[in-house]
Amino acid sequence: MLDNSVRVHSSATFYKNSEEVVHNLIRVEISGNSYTDQAVVRFLPEATAEFDGAYDAHKLYGDVPEAAQIYTMGNSELSINTLPETNIVSVGIHGISGTYTLAATEINDLNFVTLEDTKTGIFTELAKNPYTFNLATGENEQRFKLHFSTLGIGETGNTTANIYSHQQTVFINLNEKVKGDIFIYNIAGQLITSKPSAAGMNEIKLSNTGNYIVKVISKESSVVKKVYIQ
16 A cells, blocks of 8 residues: 555656556555555656656655655656656665665566665666665665666567666666676777676776767677767
């Protein structure tokens, strides 16, 4: 049962019972101390990164200290966050000290949905496993990030690797059971760094601003993508 923290004042309808499938959506739930709370991230091309009254809902907090509450960040704390296509969304957890679990209770048309715990450095594929963690009262609430692949209804999910950049970091998320060699070149074609036999989520930090070419070579295929480092 959802508590008062997910009540919204918005025309968004993602919590209503319906047989209609909402595409490009993830519903993330936090549980602990016999309470649960949820937040929704959805992608629509007509949405913006700002607050959209037709699509978004502000986070309204309950008054039970033991009930941890989850929100995602647009330009404010949101329980429903509808965005144009993006690769990373910050997730906040508001609660007292304890042990909690984050799980995806619904994922539609999204591949490579990965939860990053920036405190522990652990990445978890939410389509496969929940993530259990310890929270301390007063610590940084926004310690989590959701990583998303390129969107598309009806994608098969057979892409070898999802490659993107955020600020000064290149992320290379290899598909399940795939191992590949990662090579990063500058725009002049000079090899900057490499990582052999990589698997899962990989983070590579680059110090210089500019465009780079990322190549992933596996037994199955080769993937090449240009990224920009801020």
